[in-house]
Amino acid sequence: MKSIAVVGSGLVGIVLAISLKKKGFDVEVYDRSPDIRNIDFKGRSINLAMSTRGWKILKEIGIEKEVKALGIPMYQRAIHTENGEIVKQPYSVDGESAIWAISRGKLNKELIAIAERYGVVFHFNTPVWDVDLDKGYLYTAATEKDEWKGIAHDVIFGADGAYSRVRGRMQRQSRFEYQQSYLHLGYKEFIIEADDLGKYKLLPNYFHIWPRKDFMFIALANTDGSFTCTLFMPYEGEVSFSAIQTAEQVDVFFERYFQEIKELIPCFVKTYQENPVNSLVTMKCFPWVYEGKVALIGDAAHAVVPFYGQGLNAGLEDVYVLNKIIEEQKEINWDTIFEIYQTERKPNGDAIAELSYRNFKEMSESTADAMFILRKQIEVWFAQKHPNSWLPLYDRVTFSSDSYVQALELGDRQRKIMDEIMATENIESLWDSSFIEQEILKRL
Amino acid sequence: MKSIAVVGSGLVGIVLAISLKKKGFDVEVYDRSPDIRNIDFKGRSINLAMSTRGWKILKEIGIEKEVKALGIPMYQRAIHTENGEIVKQPYSVDGESAIWAISRGKLNKELIAIAERYGVVFHFNTPVWDVDLDKGYLYTAATEKDEWKGIAHDVIFGADGAYSRVRGRMQRQSRFEYQQSYLHLGYKEFIIEADDLGKYKLLPNYFHIWPRKDFMFIALANTDGSFTCTLFMPYEGEVSFSAIQTAEQVDVFFERYFQEIKELIPCFVKTYQENPVNSLVTMKCFPWVYEGKVALIGDAAHAVVPFYGQGLNAGLEDVYVLNKIIEEQKEINWDTIFEIYQTERKPNGDAIAELSYRNFKEMSESTADAMFILRKQIEVWFAQKHPNSWLPLYDRVTFSSDSYVQALELGDRQRKIMDEIMATENIESLWDSSFIEQEILKRL
Numbered sequence: 001m002k003s004i005a006v007v008g009s010g011l012v013g014i015v016l017a018i019s020l021k022k023k024g025f026d027v028e029v030y031d032r033s034p035d036i037r038n039i040d041f042k043g044r045s046i047n048l049a050m051s052t053r054g055w056k057i058l059k060e061i062g063i064e065k066e067v068k069a070l071g072i073p074m075y076q077r078a079i080h081t082e083n084g085e086i087v088k089q090p091y092s093v094d095g096e097s098a099i100w101a102i103s104r105g106k107l108n109k110e111l112i113a114i115a116e117r118y119g120v121v122f123h124f125n126t127p128v129w130d131v132d133l134d135k136g137y138l139y140t141a142a143t144e145k146d147e148w149k150g151i152a153h154d155v156i157f158g159a160d161g162a163y164s165r166v167r168g169r170m171q172r173q174s175r176f177e178y179q180q181s182y183l184h185l186g187y188k189e190f191i192i193e194a195d196d197l198g199k200y201k202l203l204p205n206y207f208h209i210w211p212r213k214d215f216m217f218i219a220l221a222n223t224d225g226s227f228t229c230t231l232f233m234p235y236e237g238e239v240s241f242s243a244i245q246t247a248e249q250v251d252v253f254f255e256r257y258f259q260e261i262k263e264l265i266p267c268f269v270k271t272y273q274e275n276p277v278n279s280l281v282t283m284k285c286f287p288w289v290y291e292g293k294v295a296l297i298g299d300a301a302h303a304v305v306p307f308y309g310q311g312l313n314a315g316l317e318d319v320y321v322l323n324k325i326i327e328e329q330k331e332i333n334w335d336t337i338f339e340i341y342q343t344e345r346k347p348n349g350d351a352i353a354e355l356s357y358r359n360f361k362e363m364s365e366s367t368a369d370a371m372f373i374l375r376k377q378i379e380v381w382f383a384q385k386h387p388n389s390w391l392p393l394y395d396r397v398t399f400s401s402d403s404y405v406q407a408l409e410l411g412d413r414q415r416k417i418m419d420e421i422m423a424t425e426n427i428e429s430l431w432d433s434s435f436i437e438q439e440i441l442k443r444l
Numbered sequence: 445m446k447s448i449a450v451v452g453s454g455l456v457g458i459v460l461a462i463s464l465k466k467k468g469f470d471v472e473v474y475d476r477s478p479d480i481r482n483i484d485f486k487g488r489s490i491n492l493a494m495s496t497r498g499w500k501i502l503k504e505i506g507i508e509k510e511v512k513a514l515g516i517p518m519y520q521r522a523i524h525t526e527n528g529e530i531v532k533q534p535y536s537v538d539g540e541s542a543i544w545a546i547s548r549g550k551l552n553k554e555l556i557a558i559a560e561r562y563g564v565v566f567h568f569n570t571p572v573w574d575v576d577l578d579k580g581y582l583y584t585a586a587t588e589k590d591e592w593k594g595i596a597h598d599v600i601f602g603a604d605g606a607y608s609r610v611r612g613r614m615q616r617q618s619r620f621e622y623q624q625s626y627l628h629l630g631y632k633e634f635i636i637e638a639d640d641l642g643k644y645k646l647l648p649n650y651f652h653i654w655p656r657k658d659f660m661f662i663a664l665a666n667t668d669g670s671f672t673c674t675l676f677m678p679y680e681g682e683v684s685f686s687a688i689q690t691a692e693q694v695d696v697f698f699e700r701y702f703q704e705i706k707e708l709i710p711c712f713v714k715t716y717q718e719n720p721v722n723s724l725v726t727m728k729c730f731p732w733v734y735e736g737k738v739a740l741i742g743d744a745a746h747a748v749v750p751f752y753g754q755g756l757n758a759g760l761e762d763v764y765v766l767n768k769i770i771e772e773q774k775e776i777n778w779d780t781i782f783e784i785y786q787t788e789r790k791p792n793g794d795a796i797a798e799l800s801y802r803n804f805k806e807m808s809e810s811t812a813d814a815m816f817i818l819r820k821q822i823e824v825w826f827a828q829k830h831p832n833s834w835l836p837l838y839d840r841v842t843f844s845s846d847s848y849v850q851a852l853e854l855g856d857r858q859r860k861i862m863d864e865i866m867a868t869e870n871i872e873s874l875w876d877s878s879f880i881e882q883e884i885l886k887r888l
Contacts, residue, residue: 130588139589144574148589163616171624172607174723175679179623180615235619279618 002332005030005138005153007128007166011048011104012298012315013159014111017120019061019323027120028153030138032127037109047220047228048107049074049207049309050100051398057320063114070106072221073098078206080260088206089376093383093392097399099207099309101220103228131156131169133290155334156294159315162283164300170290177286183305183360185215186241186277187232192264194225201264202227211363212257215239229265231272232360241277280305282353288342292334295341297322302349307359308397314352314404318345351404355397355411375418378431382440389444390414417443446776449474449582449597451572451610455492455548456742456759457603458555461564463505463767471564472597474582476571481553491664491672492551493518493651493753494544495842501764507558514550516665517542522650524704532650533820537827537836541843543651543753545664547672575600575613577734599778600738603759606727608744614734621730627749627804629659630685630721631676636708638669645708646671655807656701659683673709675716676724676804685721724749726797732786736778739785741766746793751803752841758796758848762789795848799841799855819862822875826884833888834858861887 002025006017009031017027050071058064075098079087091097112122129148130139136156139148158166162180171178195201202208204221215233222228234240244253250272254262262268283303289295298315318341325340326332362372376392383390393411396402402410421427421439430436446469450461453475461471494515502508519542523531535541556566573592574583580600583592602610606624615622639645646652648665659677666672678684688697694716698706706712727747733739742759762785769784770776806816820836827834837855840846846854865871865883874880 145583145592145594147591150589168612174725175626177625179625181621181623182619 002026002154002334003028004155004157005136005151006157006159007031007131007138008158008160008164008298008300009033009036009108009112009122009124010159010161010298011108011111011312012319013157014108014115014120015057015061015316016157016159016297016319016322018063018111018115018118019057019319021115021118021120022061023323023326028123029115029120030123030126030128030140033124035112035122035124036105037112047101047222047230048104048312049220050102051309051313052097052400053310053313053317053320056401057316057323060320060323063111066110066114067102067107068100070110070223071100071102072204072223073100074205074207074220076206078203078208080208080210082212082257084260087373089373090380091207092395092399093380093387097395098205099398101207101222101228103222128160128165131158131166131294133169133173133294136293155292158294158296158300159298160300162281162299162303164296166294167285167296167300170287170294170296171285173290177284179285180281180283180303183280183282184234184236185232185360186235186279187230188241188272188275188277190217190229190231190261190265190268190271190275192219192227192229198225200225200227209363210258210261215257216363217258217261229261235277245273247273282357284350284353286342286346288346289338292336292338295338301345302353304353304356305360306356307363308352308356310352310356310397310404314349317348321345348404351408352397355393355404355408371422374428374431375422378421378436379414379418381432382437385437386441390440446470446598446778447472448599448601449580449595450601450603451475451575451582452602452604452608452742452744453477453480453552453556453566453568454603454605454742455552455555455756456763457601458552458559458564459501459505459760460601460603460741460763460766462507462555462559462562463501463763465559465562465564466505467767467770472567473559473564474567474570474572474584477568479556479566479568480549481556491545491666491674492548492756493664494546495753495757496541496844497754497757497761497764500845501760501767504764504767507555510554510558511546511551512544514554514667515544515546516648516667517544518649518651518664520650522647522652524652524654526656526701528704531817533817534824535651536839536843537824537831541839542649543842545651545666547666572604572609575602575610575738577613577617577738580737599736602738602740602744603742605743606725606747608740610738611729611740611744614731614738614740615729617734622728624725624727624747627724627726628678628680629676629804630679630723631674632685632716632719632721634661634673634675634705634709634712634715634719636663636671636673642669644669644671653807654702654705659701660807661702661705673705679721689717691717726801728794728797730786730790732790733782736780736782739782745789746797748797748800749804750800751807752796752800754796754800754841754848758793761792765789792848795852796841799837799848799852815866818872818875819866822865822880823858823862825876826881829881830885834884 004020004025004027006013006027006029009029013029017029021027055064058067075091077089091099126140128138128140129144131137136153137150139150141148158164160166170176192201200221208219210217217231219227219229236242244250247269250269254268281303282305288301297318304311321344322341325337329337379392383392393407393414396407417440424430448464448469448471450457450471450473453473457473461473465471499508502511519535521533535543570584572582572584573588575581580597581594583594585592602608604610614620636645644665652663654661661675663671663673680686688694691713694713698712725747726749732745741762748755765788766785769781773781823836827836837851837858840851861884868874
């Protein structure tokens with residue numbers, strides 16, 4: 001049996017390792033960091049929202065229940081408008097589908113424990129600086145400057161994230177397409193602690209958003225009564241991380257735009273000044289594989305901005321698809337497996353990058369807008385009447401198994417239809433009429 | 445005085461080193477390759493065509509004449525059509541401006557000798573694997589796997605080409621914009637040897653092109669009677685490097701499309717089969733500098749496809765601009781110098797990338813097309829009548845000092861005007877009338 005190396009012990013790397021181990025391969029995971037179980041996880045990453053694509057592979061490898069126990073289902077958005085109102089929007093047409101807020105650190109620790117139970121071998125504190133694509137060597141050393149040691153494996157997976165070293169080597173090949181691009185926005189983490197009784201200060205089963213057009217604040221519940229929060233804001237400009245720095249500036253900013261947060265996070269000034277500003281990258285590349293030797297997966301292959309909550313879900317869907325491809329092979333041929341894998345996944349990686357990028361505008365600009373809310377309402381109303389003809393884009397991306405490519409295409413078609421419908425005179429009063437129903441039907 | 449490291453002993457690196465040395469800085473050049481003067485230069489690169497932007501800095505540092513002695517001026521294109529005709533097109537409106545064919549290897553050797561005369565120190569066989577941006581360290585070792593040694597300099601220039609290691613380090617910074625993209629075409633080098641008497645087999649003072657729409661062959665003269673030639677062709681498809689491999693296929697291909705070449709290069713089959721196919725990359729990135737410590741220059745900052753003959757010229761213009769900025773400083777402050785440098789050059793790097801990409805279509809598709817030739821003819825006719833109102837795009841890019849950004853903008857405006865003019869009924873017979881002259885004038 002072939003020996004497989006997985007570089008990176010993030011969520012996608014470990015789930016991949018478990019799925020391969022369950023197929024009988026020898027799997028060893030390498031990571032530059034120490035075992036996360038022994039350290040204080042300093043989260044600089046946005047709480048993840050697990051949805052259908054993520055659950056699929058977890059179910060497949062039999063760990064869905066264990067992971068669900070770590071999370072909190074969110075059935076609706078709670079939109080906190082500037083005038084203090086809260087507008088609730090169910091995530092799905094039936095109101096019953098949820099996305100799951102899970103602490104990234106907690107989940108990571110749990111997955112390592114599960115993987116060890118299955119016999120996956122972990123090498124922590126083992127940075128991989130480079131790979132030899134042809135020989136299948138990983139090169140490791142305490143620091144990049146020291147002499148490197150080569151470790152041989154038959155197959156290597158680069159699950160080492162948006163700044164992947166495995167991809168770094170592939171990028172030096174001729175004809176490797178690559179692009180990395182940053183949003184003008186950065187983000188900063190905050191925590192809403194539980195109250196004195198250990199209770200949530202906001203309703204936990206909601207995805208809380210404070211949209212303010214060019215910037216926004218979000219909060220997702222943890223199981224311990226706290227919320228992990230993120231402020232997204234431009235780096236430069238009138239309202240920006242560079243313009244807001246002193247305690248007074250921070251106070252004025254929250255007083256003006258996020259009064260509610262001031263009350264929820266008494267130490268907001270200290271947190272704002274202490275926590276770093278993190279950047280938001282979109283990364284696309286091609287090819288994802290090198291013969292039957294090396295393959296990129298997850299963020300190492302397609303890093304997206306977090307506004308659709310699909311970064312991890314897309315990575316886990318990579319594992320799901322790869323798993324299926326392996327099962328469909330009569331005899332294991334990694335050249336074939338990798339070729340099918342990248343042909344199937346690359347267009348979907350591009351599609352979710354596009355969808356994620358577009359969704360920032362929707363989340364920050366439109367969620368509080370009356371016409372946007374009406375538009376969503378019409379979609380839900382129509383989808384409830386004709387569930388086989390209309391699945392809103394968000395539902396398709398989040399709760400279906402349709403490919404991201406299909407979601408993007410159908411979403412574009414639906415948007416065009418809704419643009420026309422929203423242009424109807426008196427749409428505000430006509431929207432739930434059979435006239436509008438017919439207007440939509442004849443456009444399908 | 446500050447000590448400056450230049451990584452890369454290509455043409456831009458050495459010209460930069462000379463210009464800095466002449467300003468009194470200590471300059472050391474590092475290159476992974478051996479001294480090119482001691483080895484047989486195996487050219488995998490297209491012969492360069494030096495034009496106005498390149499000459500400017502060579503003149504500035506007083507070596508224009510020495511370099512011109514290595515080259516051959518080309519005043520016109522000679523277009524070899526499929527039916528065996530040769531159409532000649534002057535490069536400039538006045539017919540007197542030339543681009544200069546120069547052997548890259550020869551020029552490189554000459555420049556090293558000149559630089560040594562000025563006191564530039566060269567470290568050959570010294571690969572730079574990484575840099576420490578803050579400390580200004582270069583890290584070097586015989587191979588990347590060995591223990592690295594750090595060498596300190598005050599300022600580092602990455603002139604290490606499209607695959608720059610210096611840029612590789614900068615790319616790992618947050619918010620570094622990067623993209624590399626390859627054309628679907630590759631290229632292969634050929635040589636037309638001098639005849640038995642040592643004479644040229646084609647007219648030397650012409651840039652010879654055999655355009656065949658999706659592929660083309662070009663030839664530039666060397667001083668020894670030979671021509672360095674390049675076949676540009678898609679990697680895949682009906683007529684492509686992958687479809688044409690056997691001796692018979694090569695023979696059929698040249699027989700059908702390039703009969704003239706068959707006669708000029710008797711060993712065309714052997715050359716075709718032996719020489720590698722090289723790829724064509726466009727690379728854009730930002731920022732180009734790291735504080736006052738590190739700056740990228742030439743291909744390391746902006747790699748373009750070769751179809752405008754501007755790759756080297758753009759790199760040399762970087763040196764020219766940098767040189768001017770340094771001269772304008774009362775006191776040398778590298779933070780300021782680098783900031784001005786990238787602000788001025790980055791938009792021009794993007795513009796020449798765009799112009800170069802577009803020019804492939806023109807060179808391969810249009811040069812043999814009757815309407816294209818007429819269009820050029822009208823432009824020249826009008827430009828001769830109104831030299832202050834109309835400088836054709838090619839002239840502006842190649843023979844002027846207008847920025848590439850201006851060239852792109854003005855070129856777009858001129859194209860729009862010419863599109864309208866070419867749509868005039870009976871343009872073929874009307875083109876040199878005062879009616880057309882007025883039509884152009886009123887659109888300016």
